[in-house]
Amino acid sequence: MPRYQPWTPERASEIIAQHQHEKGATLPILHALQAVFGCVPLAAEPLIAEALNISRAEVHGCVTFYHDFRREPPGRRTLKLCRAESCQAAGGAALEARAKEKLGIGMGGTTADRRVTLEPVYCLGLCHSSPAAMLDKDVYGMLDADRLDALLKEAQS
Amino acid sequence: MTVRIYISRDSGALCVGAEAVTEAFRKEAKERGLDVEIIRTGSRGMYWLEPLVEIATDQGRVGYGPVKASKVGNLIDAGMLEGKPHKKCIGVVDDYPWFKNQTRLTFARCGIIDPRSLDDYRAHKGYEGLKKALDVGPEAIVEEVISSGLRGRGGAGFPTGIKWRTVAATPPQQKYIVCNADEGDSGTFADRMVMEGDPFVLIEGMTIAGIAVGATYGYIYLRSEYPHAIEAMNIAVNEARKAGFLGPNVAGSEYAFDMEVRVGAGAYVCGEETSLLDSLEGKRGEVRAKPPLPAHIGLFAKPTVINNVLSLATVPIIMSDGGPFYRDFGMGKSRGTMPIQLAGNIKHGGLYETAFGISLGELVDDIGGGTRSGRPVRAVQVGGPLGAYFPRELFDTPFDYEAFAAADGLIGHGGVVVFDDTVDMAQMARFAMEFCAIESCGKCTPCRIGSARGMELMDKIVAGDDREANLVVLEDLCDTMKFGSLCALGGFTPYPVMSALTHFPEDFGAGKKRLQAAE
Numbered sequence: 001m002p003r004y005q006p007w008t009p010e011r012a013s014e015i016i017a018q019h020q021h022e023k024g025a026t027l028p029i030l031h032a033l034q035a036v037f038g039c040v041p042l043a044a045e046p047l048i049a050e051a052l053n054i055s056r057a058e059v060h061g062c063v064t065f066y067h068d069f070r071r072e073p074p075g076r077r078t079l080k081l082c083r084a085e086s087c088q089a090a091g092g093a094a095l096e097a098r099a100k101e102k103l104g105i106g107m108g109g110t111t112a113d114r115r116v117t118l119e120p121v122y123c124l125g126l127c128h129s130s131p132a133a134m135l136d137k138d139v140y141g142m143l144d145a146d147r148l149d150a151l152l153k154e155a156q157s
Numbered sequence: 158m159t160v161r162i163y164i165s166r167d168s169g170a171l172c173v174g175a176e177a178v179t180e181a182f183r184k185e186a187k188e189r190g191l192d193v194e195i196i197r198t199g200s201r202g203m204y205w206l207e208p209l210v211e212i213a214t215d216q217g218r219v220g221y222g223p224v225k226a227s228k229v230g231n232l233i234d235a236g237m238l239e240g241k242p243h244k245k246c247i248g249v250v251d252d253y254p255w256f257k258n259q260t261r262l263t264f265a266r267c268g269i270i271d272p273r274s275l276d277d278y279r280a281h282k283g284y285e286g287l288k289k290a291l292d293v294g295p296e297a298i299v300e301e302v303i304s305s306g307l308r309g310r311g312g313a314g315f316p317t318g319i320k321w322r323t324v325a326a327t328p329p330q331q332k333y334i335v336c337n338a339d340e341g342d343s344g345t346f347a348d349r350m351v352m353e354g355d356p357f358v359l360i361e362g363m364t365i366a367g368i369a370v371g372a373t374y375g376y377i378y379l380r381s382e383y384p385h386a387i388e389a390m391n392i393a394v395n396e397a398r399k400a401g402f403l404g405p406n407v408a409g410s411e412y413a414f415d416m417e418v419r420v421g422a423g424a425y426v427c428g429e430e431t432s433l434l435d436s437l438e439g440k441r442g443e444v445r446a447k448p449p450l451p452a453h454i455g456l457f458a459k460p461t462v463i464n465n466v467l468s469l470a471t472v473p474i475i476m477s478d479g480g481p482f483y484r485d486f487g488m489g490k491s492r493g494t495m496p497i498q499l500a501g502n503i504k505h506g507g508l509y510e511t512a513f514g515i516s517l518g519e520l521v522d523d524i525g526g527g528t529r530s531g532r533p534v535r536a537v538q539v540g541g542p543l544g545a546y547f548p549r550e551l552f553d554t555p556f557d558y559e560a561f562a563a564a565d566g567l568i569g570h571g572g573v574v575v576f577d578d579t580v581d582m583a584q585m586a587r588f589a590m591e592f593c594a595i596e597s598c599g600k601c602t603p604c605r606i607g608s609a610r611g612m613e614l615m616d617k618i619v620a621g622d623d624r625e626a627n628l629v630v631l632e633d634l635c636d637t638m639k640f641g642s643l644c645a646l647g648g649f650t651p652y653p654v655m656s657a658l659t660h661f662p663e664d665f666g667a668g669k670k671r672l673q674a675a676e
Contacts, residue, residue, distance in 0.1 A: 023438075023457065024419075024437050024439035024440075024457070025439055026439030026440070027419065027420070027422055027439060028419070028420075031381075031420055052439070058440070061441050062439070062440060062441050065424065065441040065442060065598075066422035066423055066424050067422070067423035067424060068381055068421075068422040068423035069422060084343030084592075085343040085344060085542060085574050085585070085588070086344045086500040086572075088585075088588070089500075089501035089502040089574055089575060089576045089580065090501060090502045122341065122343065122425060122595075122596075123340075123341055123343045123345075123382065124168075124383075125168065125340060125345070125346040125386075126168060126169055127343060127344045127345065127346055127500030127501065127574065128169055128204035128205075128346060128498070128499065128506030128507050128508075129169060129172055129173060129204050129205075129207075130500065130502075130506075132172060137384045137385075138171075139168050139385070140172050141173050141204075142172075142173055
């Protein structure tokens with residue numbers, strides 16, 4: 001089963017309708033859309049604006065403000081490498097270089113076979129066990145070259 | 158007799174294989190026909206020992222760690238389930254010096270109870286604070302919190318009780334309790350630990366806050382980088398509601414209070430309280446100018462208490478044991494305990510809750526055990542990305558809000574990140590500017606533009622391009638950011654930059670002499 005559903009305005013409107021009556025509903029709606037479609041396409045913005053009775057500019061401003069929201073679905077799996085200070089102190093830069101090289105992509109990139117998207121993250125709260133990473137929702141700490149290689153293999157499998 | 162096995166489900170344990178270890182125990186128990194009960198707890202905070210497996214014995218819970226899934230069979234063969242000695246055995250966990258020497262008030266239950274069990278919470282003094290709060294009523298609650306000397310644990314250190322009194326004094330209307338669980342500072346994980354290991358204490362703290370100020374609804378703004386904490390909090394909120402601890406009649410009283418978890422979206426600046434409120438309202442997380450204070454015009458323009466996770470999670474013990482009990486710990490104007498988080502290149506990474514006053518050197522060298530790499534400690538960043546870098550010469554600084562401010566630093570949310578002698582402090586200073594540029598909300602010019610110019614300046618300085626002149630510009634820029642920014646993001650970014658420059662000038666290609674002359 002594919003990880004995400006294909007975009008349709010009808011499905012999007014259903015999702016928006018489930019959340020539009022919450023107070024300050026923008027973020028819950030954006031999260032819900034991204035969970036289903038893997039991203040928040042530009043086409044979703046007028047639907048949200050209409051439902052919440054705010055301007056399209058306000059919705060656009062909100063979508064683009066937050067790092068989490070994407071315009072296109074990510075690869076099959078998303079690997080987030082922590083690049084904040086604690087992980088830098090424990091060798092995070094070398095791991096980033098290794099991951100980029102092994103996957104053949106840069107930060108924010110997706111492999112050509114669309115299996116893995118690589119992203120930086122600024123702190124997973126696992127600083128006691130730096131360097132840390134998250135593959136989808138699974139967390140990994142105390143990474144070294146070997147553990148990273150195993151993780152990359154898992155991500156690509 | 159059933160043997161009880163305790164294994165953490167905290168992210169910090171999961172990230173080093175606690176799930177596989179749990180699975181291995183289940184498998185061994187089934188194959189060997191052993192009568193065991195596996196209880197998933199939060200973490201004790203001794204992360205270098207995770208996955209830590211604890212076995213209930215007559216002496217107490219005996220710990221083994223770190224345990225590898227592949228070695229579970231061997232450990233059982235060696236008599237682990239009877240609590241027998243082994244090279245992985247640390248003895249009774251409560252008596253283990255690293256744990257025993259702490260003063261666990263906020264984290265009293267974390268790592269001990271099952272975070273998904275309200276019964277377990279109540280069996281360990283849970284909801285005793287609320288009971289007391291209901292007995293004494295709103296005004297006395299506020300007085301109790303003021304008397305405890307509790308200051309905001311998010312970083313600003315503002316007295317929690319005073320904030321509450323301000324909201325309580327506003328006319329009756331819809332008011333809100335907002336919990337700031339947007340723990341974005343690198344080197345910190347205490348909020349995450351509470352939410353994953355003892356979520357009911359946060360719910361109880363927020364409920365007490367609601368009763369104290371006349372608020373009937375609460376929001377926990379929880380960062381999206383914490384999926385396990387989100388799950389744990391949602392489960393706990395539902396359990397509390399089912400049991401009548403949230404709803405129209407909290408614990409059978411006439412007070413109404415309910416709450417929900419809201420998930421952030423990766424913006425560091427939303428840890429700033431006014432930016433967080435805008436984000437909760439469904440807007441871009443832009444900082445608001447103060448005044449008005451959130452206590453007067455907060456969420457949805459209503460009076461709002463906004464507190465950090467740790468501040469709220471400390472309220473139940475203040476209520477149950479009294480403000481004076483809490484106040485008796487600590488030094489100067491920093492009362493009670495601080496959950497200090499040891500991180501980075503450190504041997505014993507974890508959470509150490511202790512009274513204020515402990516020195517930075519004790520934390521790094523004695524408790525932290527120095528670096529994990531085995532190399533000498535060169536710098537320590539305290540208080541997250543906006544905190545200052547400290548050299549070894551300042552290791553006698555006591556952990557105290559005022560003492561750190563006097564040393565041109567801040568304790569922030571209590572994170573301590575250790576770097577060994579391979580660190581390039583000019584790169585760390587550049588990163589501070591870069592991080593500020595990435596995360597700036599864009600509302601005020603010193604932060605939005607200053608951070609971008611700061612990055613360029615750092616590049617020039619490192620490249621040796623008119624270094625002396627550019628160092629003067631950098632200092633001037635930092636001054637503008639510090640005093641001209643709307644919030645702590647732009648305002649505190651100069652701390653890591655200037656402390657790196659002041660204490661480690663050799664990394665900037667500058668002589669120590671020039672900098673001292675310039676001050």
